[in-house]
Each structure stands twice: as C-alpha cells, then as structure tokens.
Amino acid sequence: MLEGRTGPWEIVIGLEIHAQVTSNSKLFSGAATQFGAAPNTQVSLVDAAMPGMLPVINEICVAQAVRTGLALGAKINLHSVFARKNYFYPDLPAGYQISQYEEPIVGEGEAIIDLPGDVTKTVGIERLHLEQDAGKSMHDQHPTRSYIDLNRAGVALMEIVSRPDMRSAEEAAAYVTKMRSILRYVGSCDGNMQEGSMRCDVNVSVRRPGAELGTRCEIKNVNSIRFLRQAIEYEARRQIEVIEDGGTIPQQTRLFDAGKGETRSMRSKEEAHDYRYFPDPDLLPLTLTPEFIEAQRLALPELPDARKARLVAEYGLSTYDAGVLVAERETAGFFEEVARGRDAKLVANWVMSELFGRLNKAGKDLMESPVSAKSLGGLIDLIADNTISGPIAKKVFDEMFETGREAADIVEEKGLRQVTDTGAIEPIIDQVMAENADKVAEYRSGKDKLFGFFVGQVMRASQGKANPAMVNDLLRKKLAG
Ligand code: ADP
Numbered sequence: 001m002l003e004g005r006t007g008p009w010e011i012v013i014g015l016e017i018h019a020q021v022t023s024n025s026k027l028f029s030g031a032a033t034q035f036g037a038a039p040n041t042q043v044s045l046v047d048a049a050m051p052g053m054l055p056v057i058n059e060i061c062v063a064q065a066v067r068t069g070l071a072l073g074a075k076i077n078l079h080s081v082f083a084r085k086n087y088f089y090p091d092l093p094a095g096y097q098i099s100q101y102e103e104p105i106v107g108e109g110e111a112i113i114d115l116p117g118d119v120t121k122t123v124g125i126e127r128l129h130l131e132q133d134a135g136k137s138m139h140d141q142h143p144t145r146s147y148i149d150l151n152r153a154g155v156a157l158m159e160i161v162s163r164p165d166m167r168s169a170e171e172a173a174a175y176v177t178k179m180r181s182i183l184r185y186v187g188s189c190d191g192n193m194q195e196g197s198m199r200c201d202v203n204v205s206v207r208r209p210g211a212e213l214g215t216r217c218e219i220k221n222v223n224s225i226r227f228l229r230q231a232i233e234y235e236a237r238r239q240i241e242v243i244e245d246g247g248t249i250p251q252q253t254r255l256f257d258a259g260k261g262e263t264r265s266m267r268s269k270e271e272a273h274d275y276r277y278f279p280d281p282d283l284l285p286l287t288l289t290p291e292f293i294e295a296q297r298l299a300l301p302e303l304p305d306a307r308k309a310r311l312v313a314e315y316g317l318s319t320y321d322a323g324v325l326v327a328e329r330e331t332a333g334f335f336e337e338v339a340r341g342r343d344a345k346l347v348a349n350w351v352m353s354e355l356f357g358r359l360n361k362a363g364k365d366l367m368e369s370p371v372s373a374k375s376l377g378g379l380i381d382l383i384a385d386n387t388i389s390g391p392i393a394k395k396v397f398d399e400m401f402e403t404g405r406e407a408a409d410i411v412e413e414k415g416l417r418q419v420t421d422t423g424a425i426e427p428i429i430d431q432v433m434a435e436n437a438d439k440v441a442e443y444r445s446g447k448d449k450l451f452g453f454f455v456g457q458v459m460r461a462s463q464g465k466a467n468p469a470m471v472n473d474l475l476r477k478k479l480a481g
C-alpha cells in the first residue's frame with residue numbers, strides 16, 4: 001500500500017518473464033546458442049530467413065518447456081500451435097516472430113513466493129509459451145551505420161506470464177527470485193540476468209484498495225532485480241500523481257532508464273490484432289503424448305519448496321535457514337553432503353556464516369570455494385570430537401580457505417589440539433593466579449564477576465588451546481581456595 005495525497009493506493013503487478021531455454025541449438029534450427037560468440041557466427045539459413053527455408057522443431061526445447069510447466073504445477077497441453085506474430089524490425093529478418101498465441105504449450109499453474117517472516121504467497125501463472133528470440137541491433141560500432149548480430153535470432157525463449165497477483169515491489173522481487181531458482185533446479189534456463197538469459201516485462205497499475213483493476217503500463221526488458229524494484233516504485237508513484245492531479249493513465253509500453261531511475265513512454269500499447277497473428281503454415285500443430293509428459297515428470301529433480309520442507313523435517317533447520325540453503329541447488333547439495341552423519345545445526349552455521357561470509361568477501365561463488373564439502377566436514381569433525389575449540393576452528397578455517405589444505409594437517413602441523421589434560425592446564429591456572437594475587441583476593445572477598453577475567457587470562461595463556469569447560473571447572477575449584 002502506498003500513501004498518496006488523497007489517501008491510500010494499492011499497487012497491482014503482473015510479470016512476463018522471458019527465459020532463454022537451455023539447449024545447444026535453436027528452437028527451429030541447428031545453429032549453436034553459445035553466449036559471447038563472435039557476431040553472426042551462429043546463424044543458419046533458417047535464422048537468416050532465407051526464402052524457402054523450413055523450420056524444424058527442436059525436441060529438447062519442447063521437453064524443457066514441459067519440464068518447467070510441470071515444476072509450476074501447470075496444465076500441459078497435448079495440442080499447441082505455433083503462430084506468426086508479424087512486425088517489422090531490422091533484427092527480425094523474417095518480418096515475423098514464431099510464437100504461440102491462442103494455444104500455448106503450458107496452461108495455468110502457480111508459484112509459491114517466500115516473503116519476510118516465513119510468510120508465503122501463491123502467485124498464479126496464466127500460461128507459458130515457446131517463442132523465438134530476435135537478433136540484436138548494434139548502434140555503437142560505427143559512426144554512421146548500425147550493425148545487426150543474428151546470433152540470438154531463433155534462440156528458444158519461454159515466456160512465462162503471471163496473473164496480476166503481486167502487490168508490492170518486494171513481492172515482485174520475491175517472484176522473480178523464486179522463478180529463477182525453479183528454472184535453475186529444472187535446468188531449463190540458467191537464470192543469468194546479466195547475460196540477458198532472463199529478463200522481464202513488468203505490468204504495473206494502481207487502484208484504491210478493493211476497487212476494480214486500473215489501467216496498466218508495461219515496462220519492457222527489465223534485467224535485474226534491483227531495477228525491477230526501482231521501476232515498480234517509480235512507476236506506481238508516477239501513476240498515483242497523474243491520477244491525483246485529475247489525469248488518467250493511458251495504456252502504454254514504457255522503458256526503464258536505469259541511469260535516471262525513471263520510466264518513460266516508448267509507445268502506446270499495441271493490441272494483439274495489430275500483429276495479425278495466424279498459425280504458421282510451415283509448422284504442424286505440436287502434439288505431445290501423455291507418455292512423453294510422464295517421462296519428463298519422472299526426470300524432474302526435487303524442487304526448492306519440497307527440498308526446503310525436507311531440510312526442515314530431516315535436519316531440524318529453521319525455515320529461514322532452509323530457505324537460504326535451497327535457493328541454489330548447489331548450495332543445498334553442498335550442505336547435505338557436509339551434514340550427512342553430522343550435527344546439522346553446527347553444519348548449517350558453518351556453511352552459512354563462515355563459508356558464505358568468506359566467499360562473499362572474496363567475491364567467489366560456491367563452485368569456486370577453496371574448501372570442499374569433504375574438507376569442511378573434516379574440520380567440523382575435529383570440533384565435534386573436541387580435538388579443537390571453536391575459536392581455534394575459525395583460525396584453522398581461515399588457513400584452509402587461504403591454502404586449500406585439510407583441517408587435520410593444519411592442526412597437527414601447528415600443534416593446535418585442544419588441551420584436555422588437567423596436568424597441563426593446572427600450572428597455567430597457578431601462574432595466572434600468582435600473577436594476579438590482588439584479584440584473587442578480591443574474588444575471594446565476594447567479587448564473583450572477576451571469574452570471567454580469570455577464564456580469559458587462562459585461555460589467552462594457553463593460546464586458546466585449553467578446553468574451556470575444563471578451565472572453568474579447575475578455576476572454580478582453585479579460586480575457592
Ligand atoms: P499483453 O500480451 O498485451 O502484454 P497479457 O494479457 O499477456 O497482455 O498480460 C500481460 C500481463 O499483464 C500479465 O502478466 C497480467 O498479469 C498483467 N496485467 C493484466 N492486467 C493488469 C493490471 N490491471 N495491472 C497490472 N498488471 C496487469
């Protein structure tokens with residue numbers, strides 16, 4: 001809810017996500033799809049729209065769309081149709097984009113989004129359809145000419161259309177985050193927003209709480225979650241001001257200017273009939289068998305929501321910790337590898353605070369971690385069996401992170417084993433007491449608070465190696481006199 005000059009307003013948001021399908025070749029041609037290739041090196045005659053070329057559907061892309069639909073609990077349509085969406089643009093040599101219109105491959109589904117305070121919310125999915133990407137115009141390569149790179153032309157995209165179910169920038173961000181996580185688990189899109197593998201069109205309108213839906217504006221091609229939030233906040237404010245000043249919102253397609261942090265009008269919104277959609281005569285309707293769909297279902301991995309519930313039940317983690325761990329498949333896998341047969345809460349703490357913190361600082365992701373799951377497990381075993389104390393473990397971990405060595409080797413080499421021998425701890429205590437005779441007297445005359453001081457001194461004198469529980473016990477006895 002946003003407070004305007006004349007009272008509260010509700011923001012209504014619906015998202016169209018364009019997700020590049022993970023596939024070695026394009027939707028209707030055998031050309032490669034690798035990111036970052038030299039311009040126009042991955043273009044077949046079909047992608048360049050040479051006369052007489054015929055598109056042939058790529059089964060992998062179809063399977064990916066079905067897998068994604070299943071992961072969203074959606075209805076998979078056994079019959080779907082590819083249509084031509086006609087428009088002119090220099091990077092679209094055919095003069096039309098092959099997309100799905102009235103009969104998409106995937107129908108209604110839903111996604112559960114995670115909000116602060118363990119709150120979840122269900123966002124409806126209207127449809128998911130397959131379509132081709134366009135090429136790219138490059139205006140900054142030559143002083144007077146524009147160049148066209150057709151490497152992306154014909155690459156398969158999934159367009160995932162949500163219902164207008166989101167009510168804040170926060171919810172929209174949670175939706176995109178969740179969608180990216182699901183796509184990565186499924187393996188149908190790498191979710192890389194910087195490389196443009198995932199981008200979204202954001203539809204925003206405002207209304208009085210409980211009123212009919214307002215007129216929406218669509219902000220095109222938002223390619224980061226930060227920009228998504230900024231674009232929504234700005235656009236909602238803009239619409240509220242226009243309406244409060246007595247104006248109306250025309251349906252528009254707008255652009256988010258990241259530099260200025262504002263949206264501006266590109267064009268008035270085109271209608272479906274402007275595109276003269278019709279079924280592509282070069283392609284038969286796409287017919288799927290129930291067996292094909294069942295095979296895709298069986299091949300799906302455990303998905304984030306299910307995995308989160310299992311981590312809570314199986315390892316006793318908090319929903320918050322489990323949520324952080326399952327966001328990426330690799331992270332959850334790493335955690336489970338370390339946690340097997342160990343104290344799960346201790347493991348979660350080491351993975352989330354120590355390892356993630358260190359990786360973050362070093363600007364590395366988990367795949368580049370110098371400490372493997374097995375090595376971290378080794379360190380945790382040394383803590384669990386009292387070979388080393390917690391503070392020493394942190395020092396050992398620092399060294400493991402720097403050098404990639406094993407915990408046990410570092411502990412041996414540096415003699416960091418915890419001292420649990422009373423014969424070794426007692427002389428240290430005696431020395432500390434002798435050096436602080438005045439404080440001992442104060443303690444004995446009732447100043448109990450000094451106990452912590454003695455513990456600190458003994459631990460320091462032992463270079464952190466004395467077993468803290470034993471230090472406590474022995475000190476208490478000796479100080480009592
Ligand atoms: P188009 O193809 O013209 O963009 P769609 O029917 O595919 O239109 O809808 C696009 C998106 O707009 C959907 O995600 C939908 O949830 C969203 N949407 C529809 N009406 C509104 C509204 N009043 N306010 C905000 N979003 C809306």
Ligand code: MG
Pocket residue numbers: 016201
């Ligand atoms: Mg649209």
